[in-house]
Amino acid sequence: MNASMLASIIAGVIVVSGVLIWTFVPQRQRRKRFDARPDLDLDQIYNAFFSSKSLPKELVCELWKEVSGTLHVPSGKLRPTDRFDDELAAPKGWEYDDEIMDVHWAAERRLKRIGGQSDLSQVKTVGDYVEFFCKLQAQPPEG
Numbered sequence: 001m002n003a004s005m006l007a008s009i010i011a012g013v014i015v016v017s018g019v020l021i022w023t024f025v026p027q028r029q030r031r032k033r034f035d036a037r038p039d040l041d042l043d044q045i046y047n048a049f050f051s052s053k054s055l056p057k058e059l060v061c062e063l064w065k066e067v068s069g070t071l072h073v074p075s076g077k078l079r080p081t082d083r084f085d086d087e088l089a090a091p092k093g094w095e096y097d098d099e100i101m102d103v104h105w106a107a108e109r110r111l112k113r114i115g116g117q118s119d120l121s122q123v124k125t126v127g128d129y130v131e132f133f134c135k136l137q138a139q140p141p142e143g
Helices: 003-032 042-049 057-071 100-114 126-138
Strands: none
Touching (some): 057 100, 100 126
């Protein structure tokens, strides 16, 4: 094995290690915030927080999983009161790689797909996100 091949291998290991650290450290730190919470299944979440509002269960669960998956937080640990700029915000020191923008982009794609023209600035919590899209998708299309 020559020196350039060894240098390439070392560089590859450093890059892969960096990517793993860059990806998993903030996700793990965000998830740690929720460790003490009871883990609820989607039926429990729907029954406890959304059934009284007569929101469609299938859509509630879809939206809930969208936020959970995008932010890499177990769905059973999320609560409707979790704020995107607080409990779900990027850990200190990792703000430049905030996955909250991924949630925003998912919301914009959803708006475009359903033909909605709405202001997302009022969506501050997971509950706001779910209720916003459930109500928007329940409205008949304009036109």
